[in-house]
Amino acid sequence: MNPRVSRSGPLPDGTADVAVIGGGVVGAAVARELAGRESDGRPLSVVLVEARADVGDGTSKASTAILHTGFDATPGTLESRLVRRGYELLGEYAGRAGVPVERTGAVLVAWTAEELAALPGLAAKAAKNGYLECETLGAEEVYRLVPALGPGVLGGLTVPGEAIICPWTTTLAFSLDALARGAHVVLNARVKGVEHDAGEETLLLTSRGTLRARWVVNAAGLGSGAIDRLFGHERFTVTPRRGELLVFDKMARPLADRIVLPVPSSRGKGVLISPTIYGNVMLGPTAEDLRDHADTSTSEAGFAFLVDKGLALMPALLQEEVTASYAGLRAATEHGDYQVHLDAARRYLVLGGIRSTGLTSSMALAEHAAGLLAETGLVTSVRDDLPDPPRMPNIGEAFPRPYACDDLIGEDPAYGTVVCFCERVTAGEIRDALASPLPPADLDGLRRRTRAMMGRCQGFFCGAEIGERLAPLEEPR
Amino acid sequence: MNVTTPDVAVVGGGPSGLTAAAGLAAAGLRVLVLDREREAGGVPRHSDHTGYGLRDLRTLMTGPAYARLLANRALEAGALVRTSAMVTGWAGERLLDVTTPEGRLRVDAGAVVLATGARERPRTARMVPGDRPPGVLTTGQLQNVVHLHHGRVGTRAVIVGAEPVSWSAVLTLREAGCRTVLMTTEHARPESYAAFSVPGRAALRVPVATATRVVRISGRDAVESVEVEDLRTGERRTVPCDTVVFTGGWIPDHELARAAGLAMDPGSRGPVVDNTLATSRPGVFAIGNLVHPVDTADVAALDGRHVVRHVQAYLAAGSPAASRTVDRSAARDFPYTARPSGSGTSPGTGTGGAHGDDESGNAGGRETGGTFADAIPLRAEAPFRWVFPGLVRPGAGAPPRRRILLWATEHRPIARVVVTQDGREIARRTLPWPVSPGRVFRVPSSLLSAADPRGGAITISLA
Numbered sequence: 005m006n007p008r009v010s011r012s013g014p015l016p017d018g019t020a021d022v023a024v025i026g027g028g029v030v031g032a033a034v035a036r037e038l039a040g041r042e043s044d045g046r047p048l049s050v051v052l053v054e055a056r057a058d059v060g061d062g063t064s065k066a067s068t069a070i071l072h073t074g075f076d077a078t079p080g081t082l083e084s085r086l087v088r089r090g091y092e093l094l095g096e097y098a099g100r101a102g103v104p105v106e107r108t109g110a111v112l113v114a115w116t117a118e119e120l121a122a123l124p125g126l127a128a129k130a131a132k133n134g135y136l137e138c139e140t141l142g143a144e145e146v147y148r149l150v151p152a153l154g155p156g157v158l159g160g161l162t163v164p165g166e167a168i169i170c171p172w173t174t175t176l177a178f179s180l181d182a183l184a185r186g187a188h189v190v191l192n193a194r195v196k197g198v199e200h201d202a203g204e205e206t207l208l209l210t211s212r213g214t215l216r217a218r219w220v221v222n223a224a225g226l227g228s229g230a231i232d233r234l235f236g237h238e239r240f241t242v243t244p245r246r247g248e249l250l251v252f253d254k255m256a257r258p259l260a261d262r263i264v265l266p267v268p269s270s271r272g273k274g275v276l277i278s279p280t281i282y283g284n285v286m287l288g289p290t291a292e293d294l295r296d297h298a299d300t301s302t303s304e305a306g307f308a309f310l311v312d313k314g315l316a317l318m319p320a321l322l323q324e325e326v327t328a329s330y331a332g333l334r335a336a337t338e339h340g341d342y343q344v345h346l347d348a349a350r351r352y353l354v355l356g357g358i359r360s361t362g363l364t365s366s367m368a369l370a371e372h373a374a375g376l377l378a379e380t381g382l383v384t385s386v387r388d389d390l391p392d393p394p395r396m397p398n399i400g401e402a403f404p405r406p407y408a409c410d411d412l413i414g415e416d417p418a419y420g421t422v423v424c425f426c427e428r429v430t431a432g433e434i435r436d437a438l439a440s441p442l443p444p445a446d447l448d449g450l451r452r453r454t455r456a457m458m459g460r461c462q463g464f465f466c467g468a469e470i471g472e473r474l475a476p477l478e479e480p481r
Numbered sequence: 482m483n484v485t486t487p488d489v490a491v492v493g494g495g496p497s498g499l500t501a502a503a504g505l506a507a508a509g510l511r512v513l514v515l516d517r518e519r520e521a522g523g524v525p526r527h528s529d530h531t532g533y534g535l536r537d538l539r540t541l542m543t544g545p546a547y548a549r550l551l552a553n554r555a556l557e558a559g560a561l562v563r564t565s566a567m568v569t570g571w572a573g574e575r576l577l578d579v580t581t582p583e584g585r586l587r588v589d590a591g592a593v594v595l596a597t598g599a600r601e602r603p604r605t606a607r608m609v610p611g612d613r614p615p616g617v618l619t620t621g622q623l624q625n626v627v628h629l630h631h632g633r634v635g636t637r638a639v640i641v642g643a644e645p646v647s648w649s650a651v652l653t654l655r656e657a658g659c660r661t662v663l664m665t666t667e668h669a670r671p672e673s674y675a676a677f678s679v680p681g682r683a684a685l686r687v688p689v690a691t692a693t694r695v696v697r698i699s700g701r702d703a704v705e706s707v708e709v710e711d712l713r714t715g716e717r718r719t720v721p722c723d724t725v726v727f728t729g730g731w732i733p734d735h736e737l738a739r740a741a742g743l744a745m746d747p748g749s750r751g752p753v754v755d756n757t758l759a760t761s762r763p764g765v766f767a768i769g770n771l772v773h774p775v776d777t778a779d780v781a782a783l784d785g786r787h788v789v790r791h792v793q794a795y796l797a798a799g800s801p802a803a804s805r806t807v808d809r810s811a812a813r814d815f816p817y818t819a820r821p822s823g824s825g826t827s828p829g830t831g832t833g834g835a836h837g838d839d840e841s842g843n844a845g846g847r848e849t850g851g852t853f854a855d856a857i858p859l860r861a862e863a864p865f866r867w868v869f870p871g872l873v874r875p876g877a878g879a880p881p882r883r884r885i886l887l888w889a890t891e892h893r894p895i896a897r898v899v900v901t902q903d904g905r906e907i908a909r910r911t912l913p914w915p916v917s918p919g920r921v922f923r924v925p926s927s928l929l930s931a932a933d934p935r936g937g938a939i940t941i942s943l944a
């Protein structure tokens with residue numbers, strides 16, 4: 005573990021230039037960005053503060069993982085601009101850091117006359133968002149692209165730029181990059197209170213003690229509204245909007261080699277079918293407003309809804325086994341756009357209400373944040389001594405993984421020792437994850453780093469073996 | 482990449498694969514067994530209770546002892562057994578890609594025997610909603626944790642399912658100091674009621690809730706309770722517990738079979754085989770729980786014994802086209818006149834041309850056993866979900882143990898079996914054992930002896 009990562013013990017002392025609250029994809033991107041900037045010739049000192057035991061353990065782990073072009077955003081919003089910019093930035097960064105991305109493309113499918121009639125409008129909206137590649141299709145062409153679709157397709161619209169990405173590797177890459185740039189990552193530290201002293205400092209009262217920072221960036225996702233209130237604002241309320249998803253066996257993957265999107269209509273927002281970067285197919289998400297900010301349970305009604313939709317969209321998909329189901333909570337607010345506000349007097353910036361596009365826009369949000377802080381004079385320039393981005397272990401199915409790499413196994417037999425059979429995760433990858441600068445805190449964290457135990461058997465074969473390899477983590481931390 | 486060229490590659494070193502390997506090696510063939518686990522033996526390795534070996538070895542022993550014995554027999558017979566060797570896919574008809582710690586391996590085999598077994602459906606595949614804490618497992622994982630890794634489990638368990646394997650879970654939990662507070666089954670009576678009424682009711686004292694399903698698991702960091710629903714009344718109640726074990730609900734480990742494009746049985750989800758255990762791809766055979774999920778280990782092992790002569794015959798014929806055998810002695814039970822060539826009905830689930838009709842075209846000779854493609858489809862009606870074998874190849878001898886295996890979804894106290902072909906009844910018999918869900922129902926293959934080898938599909942149902 006990198007000495008600047010901590011899950012327990014004393015907090016870093018001194019005063020950081022910036023504390024970023026929230027180690028989701030947005031907070032991690034912001035920490036990475038700001039750790040790469042200078043203030044008057046001196047690198048900014050940054051601390052990322054996360055309530056949970058790991059980064060990327062909130063909404064960021066439970067999305068549909070699409071790298072959006074932003075074709076359907078509301079033109080003119082900050083979200084529209086940042087999604088478009090984030091698409092470029094993250095697409096490029098992924099290539100350098102080895103974050104798996106597959107450029108699958110998407111097709112919106114119309115099943116009713118109303119949906120069919122909406123397609124030209126969507127193409128026009130895409131153009132307003134600066135996206136010009138959409139093309140309308142007849143039913144036959146849609147079936148040619150996705151032969152497994154159920155009967156009743158009337159037409160479609162292609163969005164060739166839509167892509168799938170690994171959300172877990174993305175957040176980890178940002179975090180590791182931030183660490184390499186000198187940031188601290190403070191885990192298991194929930195911010196519960198804020199105090200301002202007379203001078204230049206803000207005191208963050210966390211479950212692990214007090215942190216001092218000159219500036220605070222609030223990227224607390226579902227918690228962003230509560231933190232905003234700690235800073236004295238009444239600007240927005242976060243309502244968790246649950247999205248449940250079903251993930252189907254890898255055997256289903258040939259059915260869906262591109263993203264199948266619903267056309268928004270008076271029937272409500274439909275569900276999508278998407279290949280996943282791990283070689284599965286997912287169906288979802290639902291959309292349901294909840295009260296409990298931590299209720300990521302799945303529900304009978306959610307499953308029934310998805311099965312019903314899935315049977316109509318792609319009957320063959322429902323013949324396959326479900327290998328996972330999960331729910332993510334979108335940080336929805338009463339506003340139609342991201343809640344980005346700078347409070348220079350309190351040296352505070354909020355990036356809240358990043359509802360359903362935050363994975364895509366994360367790097368653009370970080371760039372935007374750095375821009376706003378530059379206006380305040382905190383940030384003066386980009387450092388010229390930045391390390392290369394980390395090279396992330398590939399857990400995407402479309403790229404070579406260790407079990408299939410003869411030269412890697414030749415150098416180290418651990419990469420030829422398959423431990424998780426369904427996902428083909430080797431002993432070498434598990435060992436590397438446990439020894440990484442930001443190791444997992446539990447099985448779920450290992451799963452996000454390696455795919456171990458996320459497959460069809462869910463541990464029937466390897467659960468005990470993996471549990472044993474994880475045993476060192478059980479020790480008090 | 483290293484290439485090796487055995488006569489036979491056996492994928493999976495469980496009871497079925499090891500038994501096949503021992504027989505094939507004893508017959509003088511060069512046999513390579515590939516198993517992805519660190520040790521061969523399959524599921525019995527971690528099933529540390531007695532109940533193994535009855536039908537194949539005529540003795541009873543524990544799972545681990547049975548696993549060791551079968552592994553040793555395969556080795557003694559001269560088979561090469563490679564462990565930590567995972568077959569990851571196909572590079573050709575009988576060409577396998579394998580990952581081992583010593584590097585990637587390509588196995589260019591004369592014949593391939595798939596013996597990859599079956600697993601229990603986990604919670605996710607059963608779509609049980611709720612929170613997703615740790616402490617929710619399958620019997621396989623439970624036994625791995627307790628017997629092979631000596632790990633801990635909780636103190637109060639709910640077991641989903643009441644099949645033989647579910648009682649195996651009760652025993653393992655007890656050994657680990659965990660009490661089973663409830664067993665649930667969606668069926669109106671426990672599936673293994675007869676077999677376990679004594680230990681179940683008396684010794685283990687486990688309450689069984691019949692016609693009950695688990696509708697939710699609660700607890701964010703650890704399991705706190707499950708919610709169960711009485712299917713008769715719709716009533717729901719909460720059962721506090723810290724461990725949930727999903728048992729049974731078998732699905733074959735069919736990834737390689739599907740990756741090969743073999744004809745699949747939609748009921749069992751394993752590859753379709755005929756009475757010689759041949760699949761739709763010439764020279765590729767499938768045995769054990771992969772093709773009947775699941776029967777006991779000895780039955781799986783006897784598939785391994787059965788397949789030997791058919792693999793031998795396939796290899797002896799020297800070409801993929803000649804995958805045929807006649808076994809006059811065993812043929813008694815079966816329609817033994819070969820079907821005239823060319824009149825082949827496509828097999829049960831027909832993947833069209835996937836299994837060369839070209840070969841059946843010149844299969845010709847009446848003395849031969851015909852081919853997979855001109856076999857007669859065998860079907861089963863409700864309450865059966867699948868029947869094994871899915872194809873009857875006339876003239877090729879009886880299926881393993883002269884038994885047709887079926888899987889029922891409902892209980893029937895009295896089993897009046899009716900066999901029809903092309904709408905004509907060819908046999909009817911009341912069998913002395915009941916039809917029970919959660920365990921295989923066995924029918925003597927002699928009930929098919931009146932089938933017309935030139936006729937169409939044969940159907941098994943209950944009167």
Ligand SMILES: Cc1cc2nc3c(=O)[nH]c(=O)nc-3n(C[C@H](O)[C@H](O)[C@H](O)COP(=O)(O)OP(=O)(O)OC[C@H]3O[C@@H](n4cnc5c(N)ncnc54)[C@H](O)[C@@H]3O)c2cc1C
Nearest residue numbers: 026028030055062063064068070195225227247332362364
């Ligand atoms: C079902 C679903 C599908 C989605 N699909 C997509 C998609 O396809 N493409 C896309 O681009 N986006 C998608 N999104 C949106 C995307 O996942 C989110 O916008 C993004 O993850 C938000 O990241 P975040 O960092 O703001 O929030 P989070 O990941 O929730 O991170 C916030 C972090 O702050 C921490 N925190 C909260 N309060 C405190 C506190 N008081 N002290 C310390 N730490 C605190 C939390 O523990 C959490 O880790 C989807 C979302 C959902 C739910």
Ligand SMILES: Cc1cc2nc3c(=O)[nH]c(=O)nc-3n(C[C@H](O)[C@H](O)[C@H](O)COP(=O)(O)OP(=O)(O)OC[C@H]3O[C@@H](n4cnc5c(N)ncnc54)[C@H](O)[C@@H]3O)c2cc1C
Nearest residue numbers: 493495496497516517523524532568597598769770777778
């Ligand atoms: C908890 C439990 C209790 C049981 N109790 C009894 C009992 O008391 N008595 C009894 O008779 N039966 C019992 N059974 C059933 C018995 O274990 C099975 O019938 C038997 O193991 C089936 O043998 P098999 O060879 O078909 O498959 P398995 O034993 O499942 O073996 C399959 C093998 O294939 C290997 N494999 C799979 N895919 C690959 C690949 N791609 N590459 C390399 N190797 C691969 C696996 O590692 C495994 O070793 C029990 C089963 C369970 C789960």
